[in-house]
Amino acid sequence: SAVISQKPSRDICQRGTSLTIQCQVDSQVTMMFWYRQQPGQSLTLIATANQGSEATYESGFVIDKFPISRPNLTFSTLTVSNMSPEDSSIYLCSVGLSKGQEQYFGPGTRLTVT
Amino acid sequence: EDQVTQSPEALRLQEGESSSLNCSYTVSGLRGLFWYRQDPGKGPEFLFTLYSAGEEKEKERLKATLTxxxxxxxxxxxxxxxxxxxxxxxxxxxxxxxxxxxxxxLKVLA
Known part of the structure; x- marks a missing residue:
């Protein structure tokens, strides 16, 4: 398994601003993912964070809105840009120790946009 | 289109009252079926992986099966x-x- 931490754990932001969420893993991992979980909903994959190359975004998510960095095999950031109240969600990072295996999730970042 | 459906949406049990949760899937060539537990305000916690029909996994009071x-x-x-x-x-x-x-x-009442 892996131990994953996220910062911040929660934040309240004003519309039009941006927030960067950090995800730190205690060991080197191949796969890192970013999810969004809207209130009362299940998890939606935003993108796969690729080390050394651009992230792979899912349909409905674009780099200008959700830029992602992954400078090494233990760390990634997700920025939520130009926020609106519709961006209020829990944002989760997860890691897969190898393709096809279980993913382990961080504790999440609860974002409220006013 | 690949799809996963869970039922029921909500379940209330009395302590000691056994039950089952269902996960129906329509997936092209299943490689794995995963179960997680999520507490309020926390990230999902991994429970089980099942790879092939007939497989079972157990952990304390939980048992996962796959068809x-x-x-x-x-x-x-x-x-x-x-x-x-x-x-x-x-x-x-x-x-x-x-x-x-x-x-x-799931809500289990004392």
Whole structure:
């Protein structure tokens, strides 16, 4: 398994601003993912964070809105840009120790946009 | 289209009242079926992986089973601390992306 931490754990932001969420893993991992979980909903994959190359975004998510960095095999950031109240969600990072295996999730970042 | 459906959406049990949660999947070439537990305000916690029909996994009061169309999470003699949302996810062949169900919210009353 892996131990994953996220910062911040929660934040309240004003519309039009941006927030960067950090995800730190205690060991080197191949796969890192970013999810969004809207209130009362299940998890939606935003993108796969690729080390050394651009992230792979899912349909409905674009780099200008959700830029992602992954400078090494233990760390990634997700920025939520130009926020609106519709961006209020829990944002989760997860890691897969190898393709096809279980993913382990961080504790999440609860974002409220006013 | 690949899809995962969980039922019921919510379930209330008395302590000690056993029951089962259902996860139906339509996935091209299932590579794995995963069960998670999620407590309010926390990230999902991994419980089980099932790879082929007929496989079973157990952990304390939980047992997960898999057929070619669905998976069950059986909860035997539940306790209030088993209250949580239980999520299942499927992984199709040729991809690394999970398809999540919408979850079952379980409440166990003392």
């Amino acid at each position: 070619k169309k669905e998976s069950f999470l059986h909860i035997t003699a539940p306790k209030p601390e088993d209250s949580a949302t239980y999520l299942c996810a499927a992984l199709a062949s040729g991809t690394y992306k999970y398809i999540f169900g919408t979850g079952t919210r």
